[in-house]
Amino acid sequence: MTKPRVAIIGAGPSGLTSIKQCIDDNLEPVCFEASEHTGGLWRYTEIDDKNKDPHSSIYKSIIIITSKDVMSFTDFPVPHDWPTFLHNSKVASYFDLYTEKFKLDPYIRFQSPVKRLSIQSDNRWKVTYSNVKNEECEEVFEYVMVCTGHHRYPRLPKYIGMDIFVGKQMHSHFYRKPKDYDNKRVIVVGCGNSGMDIAVELSGVASQVYLCTRKGTLPWILPRRVFGSLPSDHLATRFNTYLPTPVRDFIVKTITYCTVGPHPSEFAPKTAPSASHPTVKTEFMERVSTGTIIIKPNISELKSDNSVVFVDGSVLSDIDAIIYATGYDIKFPFLDREIISGGEKVEQQFEEEYRENLVWLYKYIFPPKLPNIAFIGLVQAIGAIMPVSDLQAQYVTSLWTGKLYSKLPTQNEMEESIRENQETLRKRYYHAARHTIEADMVPYMDDLAKDIGCLPYLSKVLLKYGPKLWWQILFGLPSPVHYRLFGRQAWDGAAEAIRKQNEGSPAIMMCGYPVAIVFGILSGLVLIAMIKISGYTSLF
Numbered sequence: 284m285t286k287p288r289v290a291i292i293g294a295g296p297s298g299l300t301s302i303k304q305c306i307d308d309n310l311e312p313v314c315f316e317a318s319e320h321t322g323g324l325w326r327y328t329e330i331d332d333k334n335k336d337p338h339s340s341i342y343k344s345i346i347i348i349t350s351k352d353v354m355s356f357t358d359f360p361v362p363h364d365w366p367t368f369l370h371n372s373k374v375a376s377y378f379d380l381y382t383e384k385f386k387l388d389p390y391i392r393f394q395s396p397v398k399r400l401s402i403q404s405d406n407r408w409k410v411t412y413s414n415v416k417n418e419e420c421e422e423v424f425e426y427v428m429v430c431t432g433h434h435r436y437p438r439l440p441k442y443i444g445m446d447i448f449v450g451k452q453m454h455s456h457f458y459r460k461p462k463d464y465d466n467k468r469v470i471v472v473g474c475g476n477s478g479m480d481i482a483v484e485l486s487g488v489a490s491q492v493y494l495c496t497r498k499g500t501l502p503w504i505l506p507r508r509v510f511g512s513l514p515s516d517h518l519a520t521r522f523n524t525y526l527p528t529p530v531r532d533f534i535v536k537t538i539t540y541c542t543v544g545p546h547p548s549e550f551a552p553k554t555a556p557s558a559s560h561p562t563v564k565t566e567f568m569e570r571v572s573t574g575t576i577i578i579k580p581n582i583s584e585l586k587s588d589n590s591v592v593f594v595d596g597s598v599l600s601d602i603d604a605i606i607y608a609t610g611y612d613i614k615f616p617f618l619d620r621e622i623i624s625g626g627e628k629v630e631q632q633f634e635e636e637y638r639e640n641l642v643w644l645y646k647y648i649f650p651p652k653l654p655n656i657a658f659i660g661l662v663q664a665i666g667a668i669m670p671v672s673d674l675q676a677q678y679v680t681s682l683w684t685g686k687l688y689s690k691l692p693t694q695n696e697m698e699e700s701i702r703e704n705q706e707t708l709r710k711r712y713y714h715a716a717r718h719t720i721e722a723d724m725v726p727y728m729d730d731l732a733k734d735i736g737c738l739p740y741l742s743k744v745l746l747k748y749g750p751k752l753w754w755q756i757l758f759g760l761p762s763p764v765h766y767r768l769f770g771r772q773a774w775d776g777a778a779e780a781i782r783k784q785n786e787g788s789p790a791i792m793m794c795g796y797p798v799a800i801v802f803g804i805l806s807g808l809v810l811i812a813m814i815k816i817s818g819y820t821s822l823f
Contacts, residue, residue, distance in 0.1 A: 286311040287683070290410045290424040292400075292617075294391050295323020296378060297660030297672035298430035300356055302387045304676040305428075307772060308684045313424070314387075315412050317396035321382055322375045324434050330457060340434050340456040340477075341371045344484060347667075348476060348507065348563040350514035350760075352784045354667035356381060357674065357763045358774040363783060367514055368507060397617050400427060406655060411617075426683055427656040428676070429615065433663070436612040438716065440472065440497065444585030448605070455481055455608040461488045467603040470495055470591060472582065474502055475717075478608030479564040486575035493599065496550060497581045497609075498713070503535060503556040506542040506565040515563070516666070517760040517788065524725055532556045544568045550578050558711055560665065560721065610717050613640045613661070622650050623658070625701075637709075640716040643701055646731065647720060648675055651697040654682070663717070666724025670763030674731045677772065681735050686771065688736045725761050737770030744768065748778055759785040 287310050291301050294316035305312035318338060320326050328337040347354060347369050351361035354369075359381050365373060382388055398419070399411040408427045414420050437454035439445075445452065455477045461484050471482040472495040479494070486492045509515050515538065523531060535556035543565060546552065552559070570576040579599075584592040590600045615623060624630050625643025633641060645651055647662040657679040660672040681687040692700065705719075712718040732738040745753040748768070756765060762784050767774035774780075 287425040288313065288423075289426040289428060289683075290315065290397075290400075290408060290422070291390075291428045291430055292397050293317075293323060293430035293432070294321040294393075295325070295430060295432060295660070296356075296669045297432065297676075298323070298428075299378060299381060299387055300669070300673045301428045301430055301659050301676040301679075302390050303381075303385045304673075304680045306385070306387075306390070308680040308686070310426070310680060310683070312390050313422070314391040315395045315397050315410070316391055316393050319393050321387075321391065322378045323432060325371055325374045325378065327371055327375070330459060338435055342455075342458050342481070343460050345371045345480065347371070347374055349667040350507075350516050352760055352762055353514075353516050353519075354669050355763055356669055357766045358772075358777070359384060360762075360764060360780050360784065400429075400617050400656075402653065408656065425655065428659050428679065429618070429656065429661075430659045430672070431615065432660050432668075433613045433720065434611050436614045437607075438610045438612045439607055440582075440609050442582050442585055444587070447587040448585035448589065448591075449587060450589045450602050451604040453604070453606055455606055456611075458606055461485050464489045464604060466490045468599075468601055469493070470579070470582075470599070470602055470605045471608055472605060473497065473608035473610070474562060475560070475608060475610070476562050476564065478606075479504070479562055479567050481606060481608060482576050483564060483566050483570055486570045492570075492576045493579050494576055495579045495582055495593075499550070499580050499594075500552050501546050501550045501578070502559055502562045503539055503552055504543045504546070504567060505535070505539060505561050505563050507563055508565075509538055509542055513788075514760075519666070519725070519761050520758050521725060521761060521765075522757050524723075524729075528555075528557050535561070544572075547571065547578060554713065559713070560663065560717065612716075613642060613719070622653065622656070625650075634714060636716050637714050637719060640719045642720050645692070645697040645701055646675075646678070647722065648679060649691070649697070651694045651701070654691055661720060662722050662727070663720045664722050664724045664727060666761075670766075671722075671724060671728060673763065674728045674735070674766060677735050677737070678731045687734055689734045728763075728766065732766050732770075735766075735770060737766045737768075737772070739765045739768050752778055752781065755781055755785045759788060 289305050289310050289312045291298050291312050291314040294314050298314055302312045302314050324339045324341055326339055327341045328339040350367050351365055351369055355361045361377055394415045395412050397410060397412045401409045403409055408424050410422050410424060412420055437456040458481055464485050465488045467489050468491050469485055469489045470493045471478050474494055474496045482492050482494045505515055532555045579593055581594045582591055583594045589602050590598055591602050592598050624641045629643050630638045630641060644658055648657050659675045660668050662671060664671045682691060708718060708721055729738055739756055744756050762781055764777050764780045767777040
């Protein structure tokens with residue numbers, strides 16, 4: 284019997300895990316990769332005459348902000364002896380190990396960029412692409428998984444005078460090394476992870492760095508580590524998802540104040556930590572305190588004499604370069620826009636900036652009208668994308684092979700679900716292009732896992748694996764391996780991997796034991812009250 288064919292576009296982490304999942308579910312994947320290698324944006328690529336606009340946005344020094352135990356695929360933990368936070372070259376090496384382990388290379392066609400995807404009358408997809416010889420080719424597939432991500436097309440702000448400013452202007456997508464800015468006066472626009480990271484790096488070589496915050500306030504800034512050696516994302520335990528939002532916000536504020544330090548009062552965040560995407564950069568406030576980075580409000584106008592005017596009326600002269608760390612446009616040039624955005628009728632319900640990056644997909648995966656095309660990795664998880672894409676790929680192939688625990692809702696039900704999710708996002712976050720695809724990592728993955736059949740229900744964990752692993756699942760680090768304990772694709776090594784990841788973890792003691800003590804005290808008080816109510820007062 285012929286296997287259904289699946290076209291996978293992109294061989295980054297989302298594409299690699301999609302290939303593996305197709306193989307596991309007896310589908311025939313064909314992956315089209317535009318470059319000569321796997322890894323997507325995590326494969327460092329120099330900018331030169333041959334490659335002036337690379338897919339990768341990675342600069343030479345970048346280190347991932349998610350710890351290795353939280354960023355892994357669900358059935359392939361990062362090697363235990365590797366550093367806690369990986370340099371971009373190590374991240375790429377991890378993808379190489381994954382590719383080798385599961386023998387994914389034979390399914391990838393390198394230097395084969397997709398030019399067009401079009402739906403046929405029989406609901407199959409025609410893929411038009413260029414092969415290695417630059418010849419245009421066409422093939423037809425039953426299914427498509429789009430895995431090109433959302434960090435490809437730089438998004439620039441619109442300032443008066445950008446066309447007459449004679450200094451250097453560039454998006455952070457094209458930044459690679461700090462040496463070009465030696466003894467320069469540089470403005471970095473945007474205070475997300477890339478903006479702050481680049482500002483800190485340049486502060487060591489530039490004569491002066493200015494960080495421009497377009498909202499007029501800084502984001503909540505978190506450290507990579509707390510209490511010396513504990514990765515801060517290890518505190519995002521499964522137990523935390525049961526806490527009220529104000530309690531979680533209080534914890535984040537406390538960690539920020541005690542580690543990074545208080546924000547400058549004039550640029551302090553005006554929203555709760557849960558209402559914005561956090562930035563991870565411990566050294567930023569230190570550089571601000573030394574004056575090597577100066578915070579400025581939003582830009583009002585750029586002048587032809589290399590001066591920059593800000594909204595508060597202040598002016599900076601002799602600016603050599605402006606780097607715009609202002610995010611990305613969500614685009615898929617090979618697809619009709621309405622497939623992603625929901626069409627003009629849906630788009631008109633939102634303001635211009637928001638609709639420019641509007642994603643109208645069920646669970647950030649399926650267009651309601653076309654369930655045989657799936658988008659993998661098109662979500663801004665507060666956490667790592669690798670395990671999220673892994674679960675998304677499992678969800679998709681489970682659906683296509685009839686193994687999903689629940690049926691896909693009707694088109695109208697999917698439309699309503701998307702609308703409710705967008706309403707939730709717009710209530711939680713300020714309305715901006717960067718907030719159209721936000722999701723909390725663990726709750727989002729739990730939602731997918733429930734339908735896949737691999738959700739680590741605490742009762743099932745306790746009955747099958749005992750109290751120690753139950754404790755580690757609830758209070759330990761949020762390991763993606765949790766999702767391989769149960770289900771049709773359970774991994775025999777999952778329990779041991781979780782135990783190893785949590786060996787000597789301070790998070791267990793810091794989160795679990797206080798909760799156990801409080802629970803014990805409350806239980807004792809309830810017991811005393813019940814005994815008193817029963818009339819056995821002589822015991823007291």
